[in-house]
Amino acid sequence: MVRLLSGPWRSDLADVASSARESVLIATPFIKEEEATWLCEQLRPGVEVITLANISTDAVSASALDLAGLRRLAEASPAARLVALSNLHAKAFVADETAAIVTSGNLTRSALDRNIEYGVLFHEPDLVRTVRGDLLSFERLGSQVDATTLAELDPLETELREARAKVSDSAPRSTQQRFRDALRQARPAFASVQVGDRSAHAVFGDAIQFVLARGPQTTKAIEEEVRQLLPDLCDDSEYFFIKGVRYGKTWKRRLRHSQQHLKRRGIVAYNPQHRTWSLVREGD
Numbered sequence: 001m002v003r004l005l006s007g008p009w010r011s012d013l014a015d016v017a018s019s020a021r022e023s024v025l026i027a028t029p030f031i032k033e034e035e036a037t038w039l040c041e042q043l044r045p046g047v048e049v050i051t052l053a054n055i056s057t058d059a060v061s062a063s064a065l066d067l068a069g070l071r072r073l074a075e076a077s078p079a080a081r082l083v084a085l086s087n088l089h090a091k092a093f094v095a096d097e098t099a100a101i102v103t104s105g106n107l108t109r110s111a112l113d114r115n116i117e118y119g120v121l122f123h124e125p126d127l128v129r130t131v132r133g134d135l136l137s138f139e140r141l142g143s144q145v146d147a148t149t150l151a152e153l154d155p156l157e158t159e160l161r162e163a164r165a166k167v168s169d170s171a172p173r174s175t176q177q178r179f180r181d182a183l184r185q186a187r188p189a190f191a192s193v194q195v196g197d198r199s200a201h202a203v204f205g206d207a208i209q210f211v212l213a214r215g216p217q218t219t220k221a222i223e224e225e226v227r228q229l230l231p232d233l234c235d236d237s238e239y240f241f242i243k244g245v246r247y248g249k250t251w252k253r254r255l256r257h258s259q260q261h262l263k264r265r266g267i268v269a270y271n272p273q274h275r276t277w278s279l280v281r282e283g284d
Helices: 010-019 033-041 057-061 067-074 109-114 125-141 147-165 173-195 200-212 219-229 250-264
Strands: 002-005 023-027 048-053 081-084 092-095 099-103 119-122 143-145 239-242 245-249 268-271 276-279
Touching: 010 092, 010 099, 010 109, 023 125, 033 067, 033 109, 048 067, 048 125, 057 147, 057 173, 067 081, 067 147, 092 125, 099 125, 125 200, 147 173, 200 219, 200 250, 200 268, 200 276, 219 250, 245 250, 250 268
Parallel strands: 023 048, 048 081
Antiparallel strands: 002 119, 023 092, 081 143, 092 099, 099 119, 239 245, 268 276
């Protein structure tokens, strides 16, 4: 069964969530505490909750993403896990391999009840499995976030929101500066959440493999896709120097080191004739 959702869809999401017997997969950039709590109340006891969210300074400072909401989902069951996924824009909710909603709406009251959203609800097992598999493949681009890390972000969330609330075009320079200072302090912490305990090689290596899973790509194409996948880690203003001479952007250098590292391990290969990189599959 496939049904289009063009109006309020809270009851549809409740039906999908309550139908899950093993796991619910949530992928959405914006999550509010009230709606996260409500969603957890729809679940059967013990259902695993997997949450993919874009835990960024911009979303948190704008009050579009509540850390308390993330915490509620991360504590929904003993097997629950929360993944910080940079640049996530997808909105999808999947119950087991039996039902899914793919929509324009986030997990917020406005999206569920008031906004003009559009989406599709389907119960086709093959299609549900495909959506679930695609979303889980995004995990390799992010990092799992534990309760301790979330707690460390709480003071930054408070400072960001207080500073932003006082900023306007006519606000004193000192007020605007406070907000800029809050952003500057918060960005490294939120970028660290996205990286987790992985090395630069691992982060860029995972992104390269994700891009090449769709087929061979040139180095330039890989760079453009990785830049979009990991915007906080691809700072075009940061250069590396050798004996005072500038030799290019730091993140591109790290990316190319990761390509060579994967090549030495036999994970990717370079085709000089076509100037493309590709994944090395078993049996090739």
